[in-house]
Amino acid sequence: EVQLVESGGGLVKSGGSLRLSCAASGFTFSNAWMNWVRQAPGKGLEWVGRIRSKTDGGTADYAAPVKGRFTISRDDSKNTLCLQMNSLKTEDTAVYYCTTEWVGAADYWGQGTLVTVSS
Amino acid sequence: QSALTQPASVSGSPGQSITISCTGTSSDVGAYNYVSWYQQHPGKAPKLMIYEVSNRPSGVPDRFSGSKSGNTASLTISGLQAEDEADYYCSSYTTSSGVFGGGTKLTVL
Numbered sequence: 001e002v003q004l005v006e007s008g009g010g011l012v013k014s015g016g017s018l019r020l021s022c023a024a025s026g027f028t029f030s031n032a033w034m035n036w037v038r039q040a041p042g043k044g045l046e047w048v049g050r051i052r053s054k055t056d057g058g059t060a061d062y063a064a065p066v067k068g069r070f071t072i073s074r075d076d077s078k079n080t081l082c083l084q085m086n087s088l089k090t091e092d093t094a095v096y097y098c099t100t101e102w103v104g105a106a107d108y109w110g111q112g113t114l115v116t117v118s119s
Numbered sequence: 120q121s122a123l124t125q126p127a128s129v130s131g132s133p134g135q136s137i138t139i140s141c142t143g144t145s146s147d148v149g150a151y152n153y154v155s156w157y158q159q160h161p162g163k164a165p166k167l168m169i170y171e172v173s174n175r176p177s178g179v180p181d182r183f184s185g186s187k188s189g190n191t192a193s194l195t196i197s198g199l200q201a202e203d204e205a206d207y208y209c210s211s212y213t214t215s216s217g218v219f220g221g222g223t224k225l226t227v228l
Contacts, residue, residue, distance in 0.1 A: 035217065037165075037219075044122070044206075044208060044219060044220070044221045044222040045157070045159075045165065045208050045210075045219040045222070046219060047210070047216070047217035047218060047219055050217065061215050061216055063120070063216065063217075064120070097164060097165075101212070102170075103153065103170055103171050104151065104152075104153025104154075104155065104170070104171065104211075104212035105153065105155035105167055105170035105171070105210070105212065106155070106157070106165075106167065106210070107167050107170065107176065108167075109164040109165055109166070110164065111164055112164055
């Protein structure tokens with residue numbers, strides 16, 4: 001059974017940093033492309049970024065609002081996906097979901113972790 | 120990349136069919152067949168319902184179907200059931216990015 005468990009969310013002040021983790025199990029993590037998707041309170045889904053598998057280059061893509069501030073990384077030895085968030089803004093407040101990506105779709109989702117950025 | 124355009128809300132009675140549209144551009148929806156649809160119930164994580172325009176993951180009822188014409192994709196739910204009441208999001212993935220629609224609230228009357 002595929003499981004994705006996010007952690008690391010919490011309350012942080014504007015301008016601060018936070019690191020989210022996603023522990024993966026039930027599939028071959030090293031072969032998977034992984035995404036982060038967020039959802040602000042009462043709002044819709046927003047794609048944050050993705051990281052390819054190392055065999056596909058291991059590179060990452062980012063949405064414009066987070067490019068240059070957020071960094072996605074992966075540790076295939078620990079089956080863990082990370083999202084380093086710097087220079088946080090109040091508009092980054094959201095539930096952050098870790099997902100797998102397969103044929104251009106987010107097929108498995110974690111339960112999400114809430115990040116609250118205060119002014 | 121701008122969000123894909125969906126109607127804010129749709130409604131239907133049990134047993135009826137509804138269709139939700141998702142309009143993008145020739146750079147996203149129109150360019151790739153990586154269009155997917157998600158169902159989200161309140162307080163829950165989204166669930167993949169349709170991938171690659173019209174394919175259903177295992178376990179998704181065949182009442183759910185997807186299609187695409189030009190820059191617009193559509194999700195059709197036939198034989199509406201009470202448990203279909205939820206928010207629905209479309210998405211389009213490209214080689215370098217992803218984008219979601221604004222979401223559509225489906226009410227089963």
